[in-house]
Amino acid sequence: MTVLIAYGSKRGGTAGPADMIGGELVALGIPVDVHPAAEVRSVDGYQAVILAGALYNARWHRDARRFAARHRAALQQVPVWLVASGPLDDSADAGTVPPVRQVARIAQDLGALGTVTFGGRLTPDAKGFIASAMAKTKAGDWRNPAQVRAFAATVAEQQTTV
Ligand SMILES: Cc1cc2nc3c(=O)[nH]c(=O)nc-3n(C[C@H](O)[C@H](O)[C@H](O)COP(=O)(O)O)c2cc1C
Secondary structure (H helix, E strand, O other), X not given: OEEEEEEEOOOOOOHHHHHHHHHHHHHOOOOEEEEEHHXXXXXXXXXXXXXXXXXXXXXXXXXXXXXXXXXXXHHOOXXXXXEEEOOOOHHHOOOOOOOOHHHHHHHHHHOOOEEEEEOOEEOOOOOOHHHHHHHHHHOEEOOOHHHHHXXXXXXXXXXXXX
16 A cells, blocks of 8 residues: 655745655655645545645645645545645754644644654745745755654654554
């Protein structure tokens, strides 16, 4: 049985951890499908779901929120983990950044087994009025492969016990 990893992203950065989690699970013997959340029509047949989304203004990416709402009933029946990617500094490295309110609420509603916030990425050439202004001082890649791998290992472990 396969684990679905779905993600909502505006500038591509969240595809990184989604793919990395997928690679790690495959290496641990768990098959995965990784897709943009907006392209997933059904979660039928998946043994578990990891839903990831970028953070913008303390809100989870719309595609992740819509995915959670659209597939709510099915997601309440399978193990689910929620991932947010955002902080443009090393604050997420310790793995202790609490979920934003929106993610916490959705996690509770779906009965998610866990939430995690990973560091984000903003490229120096980011488009958009606010993003390009932010990029002048905050551009960087704070995605932390070791942290992502550790999260994937936790998921794999829980997968074998749920
Ligand atoms: C306009 C703007 C607002 C942002 N707001 C937040 C925020 O509220 N919290 C946070 O942790 N990161 C915030 N970020 C950082 C993004 O979440 C980070 O760049 C993320 O990796 C973007 O993912 P994406 O490339 O998949 O869209 C913001 C970035 C931009 C450009």
